[in-house]
Amino acid sequence: MLVSAKEMLNKAREGKYAVGQFNINNLEWTKAILLTAQECNSPVILGVSEGAGKYMCGYKTVVGMVKGMIEELNITVPVALHLDHGSFEGAKACINAGFSSVMFDGSHYSIEENIAKTTELVNACNVLGLSLEAEVGSIGGEEDGVIGAGECADPDECKAIADLGVTMLAAGIGNIHGKYPENWAGLSFETLAAVKEKVGDMPLVLHGGTGIPADMIKKAISLGVAKINVNTECQLAFQAATREYIEAGKDQQGKGFDPRKLLAPGFEAIKATVKEKMELFGSIGKA
Ligand code: 13P
Numbered sequence: 001m002l003v004s005a006k007e008m009l010n011k012a013r014e015g016k017y018a019v020g021q022f023n024i025n026n027l028e029w030t031k032a033i034l035l036t037a038q039e040c041n042s043p044v045i046l047g048v049s050e051g052a053g054k055y056m057c058g059y060k061t062v063v064g065m066v067k068g069m070i071e072e073l074n075i076t077v078p079v080a081l082h083l084d085h086g087s088f089e090g091a092k093a094c095i096n097a098g099f100s101s102v103m104f105d106g107s108h109y110s111i112e113e114n115i116a117k118t119t120e121l122v123n124a125c126n127v128l129g130l131s132l133e134a135e136v137g138s139i140g141g142e143e144d145g146v147i148g149a150g151e152c153a154d155p156d157e158c159k160a161i162a163d164l165g166v167t168m169l170a171a172g173i174g175n176i177h178g179k180y181p182e183n184w185a186g187l188s189f190e191t192l193a194a195v196k197e198k199v200g201d202m203p204l205v206l207h208g209g210t211g212i213p214a215d216m217i218k219k220a221i222s223l224g225v226a227k228i229n230v231n232t233e234c235q236l237a238f239q240a241a242t243r244e245y246i247e248a249g250k251d252q253q254g255k256g257f258d259p260r261k262l263l264a265p266g267f268e269a270i271k272a273t274v275k276e277k278m279e280l281f282g283s284i285g286k287a
Contacts, residue, residue, distance in 0.1 A: 002067065002100035005080040005131040005227070006167045008043040009203040012226040017282030018206070018217075021045035022274055023084060023231040025052050027065065028263050029238075032270040034069055037077050040275060042283040044077065045101065047084040047229060048094075059083075059097035067098075077287035080131065084229070088117045095124055103133035107172070111136075111157050115164065122165045133227075134161045137172025139207040152191040159198040168203045168227055171195045173220075175208040178232050187216050189223065196224040203227060210236075214280055221282070230277055234270050241269035 005019070012019050024030045024046050037044035048062055056062050066081050082101035083094040091102045104121050106114035118134045125132040137153025153171035162169050173195075174188040187206075195204065203226035206212075210232035212220075217228065245265045251257045278284050 001070065002063075002081050002098075003078045004129055004167070005045055005082060005101045005133075008045075008078050008080065009131070009168055009226045011286070012043075012283065013201065013203045013224065015282075015286065016221060017286060018221050018226050018228045019043050019045055019283050020209070020274065020277050020281050021047045021082060021084070021205075021227055021229040022234060022277075023047040023049060023052065023229070024056075024062075024066075026056065028267045029234065029270055030066060030069060031073070032267045033274055034066075034073055034075050034079065036271045036274040036278070037079065037287075038073070038075050040278050040284045041287045042077060042278045042285070043079075043287050044283075045080045045082050045227065047082050047231070048099075049084045050086065050090045053083070053090075053094075059094050059099065063098040082131075082133070085135075088121075091121055092124070095121075095128065095130060099130070101131040101133070101167075103135065103170070105135045105138075105170075107135040107138040107151075111160065115160060118161055118166060119164050125167075126165065131167035133168045133170055133205055134164070134166040135170040135172075136161050139170070139172055139175055139177055152188050153195060155191070155194040155198045158195045162199040162202045166202075168205050169195075169199060170205040170207055173206075175206060175212070177208045178210065180208075180211045187212065187220060189219060192220060192223045192225070199224075205229065209233070209277070217280055228277075228281055230273075233277070234273050237269035237273045238266040241265035 022033045080101045085105040091104045137151040151172040173191045204224045205227040206225045207229045209228040209230040
């Protein structure tokens, strides 16, 4: 069964750990993340970008695949299926398709429009018991063709959005999607502390979880971060393992690669990456 992310994130915030959001792109990624969560007895959030949703034939297909896997793999840990960086239309489509959680990224709108659109989604999610993530201050880097500048959020704007009744809030604190550049200034803990001061107990979300040093992750968790998103690191691990397999040239005597064997090393690499992150975030054994 899919669950809203609300309870798992409130528990994480109280227990001073974070739940990982790992983005899915296909069956292998989904299976690897679900099995690792079960083996680690950890709650987990499956993130789906709009691009990945389209790639996997649409949101209804994603819901069907994930629900089917939870049942057939006997997954008993809490699993939330969450739209990542959704548009307003995308969020509504995922709510209708059966997602248990959505993010509406209104950070590129004026704060007034962000508030108006977020309010509408708060009402829809409340009626259906779904969790809703809102964003203030855009996250840097590029994701699905959208490029953000890596802003630091205005704490007063964070409070205005948090007060609407969202479940969790992504506040830009100098974090970036993808690899961090050599000259990256690091996370702005000053901003994070100021946001926390304004929003109180609201679970905070840290995007761009790839490549943030462990000490910064721990400090962010101590300042109210309860959800950390990871995508690029799984992608890099998957790529390296798949490349190694292909370069070893073990195809089947001229019949080409067996597709299941071809994807197996990448699958194992994702499992290892997810486990490592769950250890770092402190979510192991917290299901
Ligand atoms: P990375 O790709 O940097 O791990 O970030 C993922 C993310 O924040 C998804 O929203």
